[in-house]
Amino acid sequence: MPAVRHASFAPHVAPDTQLLILGSLPGARSLAERQYYAHPTNQFWRLLGEVVGRPLADMPYKDRLAALREAKVGLWDVIRSAERHTSSDSLIREVEAHDLAALVADLPNLGMIAFNGGTAAAIGRKQLPPLDGIAIVDLPSSSAAHTIGFAAKLEKWLALKTALEV
Structure with missing residues (x-):
């Protein structure tokens, strides 16, 4: 099966964003649903929910995004577009990166x-x-492909709270 060129989403940020979380490139399920971290086995929404103190994984997608904006958390991906024929990051080829410097400057x-x-x-x-x-x-x-377990991931992800403490 030949690799297909995929493009990421627009950034989800606001001018008052304090914490910016950057992924690589949305996987097949996320691209199909036009939602960040849409695959049900991806632990992103559970992990970030623990950081912001909201049950993000249990919320409808638009409410998740609203909760992140309220918490001053932004989302984007480092890759604008790339070739890939599955969702595995190890199979990403021909990367065109986003202009992160321009986003950060704003x-x-x-x-x-x-x-x-x-x-x-x-x-x-x-x-x-x-x-x-x-x-x-x-x-x-x-x-879920990164198999160190939720508790081990959460320990590292909780460090993000320091960016949101005022």
């Missing part, structure tokens, strides 16, 4: 950028200029 309250998984971190860190006063965090992937 977020004056940003205190932390978190990369969801190793692929996002490897590609995303190359796109960022030197940043003063903005913490950069590499997170274990929320994907």
Whole structure:
């Protein structure tokens, strides 16, 4: 099966975003549903729900996004488009990256950028200029394919709370 070129979504950010979480590229289920982290086995919404203190995984998608905006959390992906024939990050080829520097420049309250998984971190860190006063965090992937277990992931993800404390 030949690889297909996939494109990511528009950023979900507001001018007062304090925490920006960057994934790699939406998987097949997310692309089909036009929703970030739509696959039911992906732990993203459970993990982030623990960070913001809201049951995000139990909410309709539009309410999840509204809750993130209220919590000053933004979402985007480091890859604008790439070729891939399954949802695995290891099969991503011919990457065209997003202009993360331009987005970050438009977020004056940003205190932390978190990369969801190793692929996002490897590609995303190359796109960022030197940043003063903005913490950069590499997170274990929320994907079920990253099998360290929810509790181990949550321990790392809870570090994101520091970006939201005022």
